[in-house]
Amino acid sequence: MNKGKIVIKRHGLVILRDNQVKLVSETPYLSVADGGLEGIIDNEQVTYTYNESVKSIENDNEQSEEQSEEQSNWKKIENAFNNMDLNYERIIKLIRELRQANSKKELVKIYQEVLHGLHMETRKAIEAAYQEYPELILSMMAKGIVTGYVKSQIKRTNPSKTIVLQNRKCRGEELEEIMKDALELDFSEESTNGVDKLLAKSFNDYLDIAYQRLSSECFDCANGYVKNCEKMADYPEKKDISEYPFITDGFQVYINDELDRFIVTRCNNFKKASQKKYLTPQQVESVQAAKALIELLYYDVDTLAEAREIKARNKSLGYQ
Numbered sequence: 001m002n003k004g005k006i007v008i009k010r011h012g013l014v015i016l017r018d019n020q021v022k023l024v025s026e027t028p029y030l031s032v033a034d035g036g037l038e039g040i041i042d043n044e045q046v047t048y049t050y051n052e053s054v055k056s057i058e059n060d061n062e063q064s065e066e067q068s069e070e071q072s073n074w075k076k077i078e079n080a081f082n083n084m085d086l087n088y089e090r091i092i093k094l095i096r097e098l099r100q101a102n103s104k105k106e107l108v109k110i111y112q113e114v115l116h117g118l119h120m121e122t123r124k125a126i127e128a129a130y131q132e133y134p135e136l137i138l139s140m141m142a143k144g145i146v147t148g149y150v151k152s153q154i155k156r157t158n159p160s161k162t163i164v165l166q167n168r169k170c171r172g173e174e175l176e177e178i179m180k181d182a183l184e185l186d187f188s189e190e191s192t193n194g195v196d197k198l199l200a201k202s203f204n205d206y207l208d209i210a211y212q213r214l215s216s217e218c219f220d221c222a223n224g225y226v227k228n229c230e231k232m233a234d235y236p237e238k239k240d241i242s243e244y245p246f247i248t249d250g251f252q253v254y255i256n257d258e259l260d261r262f263i264v265t266r267c268n269n270f271k272k273a274s275q276k277k278y279l280t281p282q283q284v285e286s287v288q289a290a291k292a293l294i295e296l297l298y299y300d301v302d303t304l305a306e307a308r309e310i311k312a313r314n315k316s317l318g319y320q
Contacts, residue, residue: 004255006208007241008170011249014242016170020208023201024147028078029139036198037142040104046139053133073125077137080122081144084114088152092184095149098142099191099199107138114141146195150202153183154210163249163265166211175200182207212253216263222271229269231262238262 008016025031029050032043057063057071086094097110111130115123130137157165161182168178179200180187190196218224218232226233231244238259241252249266252259264270292304299307 004253004260005257006212006251006253008167008251009241009247009249010167010170012245015167018170022205024198024205028082028143029136030143030198034143034198034201036146036194037101037107037139038194040101040107040193041135041139041142043139046136049133049136053136073129076122076125077129077140080118080126081140082147084144084148086148091145091149091152094145095185098145099185099193099195100189101195102193104138107142110145111138111141114145142195143198146198147202147206150183150199150206154203154206157182157210159214159265162207162210162214165207169204169207175204179203211251212261212263214263214265216250216265217267217270218264220273221267221269222273223269224273231264 004020006016006018006020007014025033027034027047027050029046030036030041030043031047034043037043054071054074057067057074060067063071084091094110094113097106097113101107101110115126118126126137154162165178165182169175176187176196183199183203185199187196218229221229223229224232231238231247238252241247241250241262246268247264247266248268250262250264252263253261295304295307295311296302299310301307301310
């Protein structure tokens with residue numbers, strides 16, 4: 001997610017102007033900044049191991065065949081943990097176990113569960129890497145479980161709830177409180193290994209992404225034309241959302257002070273557009289030409305006048 005500013009309007013009031021910062025690192029493992037499982041896994045050592053074992057291979061301009069294969073295997077491993085295709089029952093079981101894990105032995109048990117069901121080629125690559133770098137693999141697995149679960153839960157959230165959750169966050173409500181209503185987890189038994197904090201950070205990031213992907217009412221509005229709407233008339237330059245009083249709910253995303261998205265979720269001027277499709281003048285002309293050609297072919301004549309004369313004569317004689 002790029003750094004930028006998001007301006008949100010809710011019930012006619014601008015409630016937030018905020019610089020967006022992604023809370024979870026881009027690394028495929030638990031970084032020091034991510035936290036989580038710090039008493040079980042040495043995140044600093046994991047970072048060093050990853051840079052030495054993976055990044056050094058990627059940065060080698062003259063790779064041997066063996067190095068190329070090793071790099072390919074690391075990509076398989078990263079993809080496997082970042083895109084775990086797990087059904088709801090399995091992922092919720094794994095996230096619950098991960099929240100309560102307080103030893104490496106418990107992490108290894110989760111690791112064995114994750115391996116079950118993986119494609120054999122991917123499984124072999126992970127097992128080979130685990131033999132040499134166990135902490136790194138466990139770290140990558142843990143991060144994949146957390147981010148995978150949060151992404152799947154937010155994906156299941158309908159647009160109206162996404163708006164409510166985002167506005168609660170913008171009003172300064174604690175992330176832990178908001179995610180209790182979105183992640184379907186029992187937080188009464190608090191996790192002591194830092195995974196809940198990682199869940200909250202991940203929830204923050206993916207909620208922002210889901211919110212920014214909401215579609216705008218403007219695309220379905222009968223007034224979504226320059227002559228009917230001040231916002232549309234301002235294209236391509238748009239004023240601040242607070243300067244459009246008829247827009248009651250929506251948001252703007254700025255990247256490097258450039259307007260990247262302008263989404264309207266509620267507007268006093270909104271009118272549902274008819275589903276009827278209107279043809280352009282060029283399309284009308286093409287349809288008319290096609291109809292004329294059909295008449296010429298049907299009556300086997302050279303001009304429309306001849307075709308219509310035959311059609312009129314047939315009608316007078318009672319033929320259709």
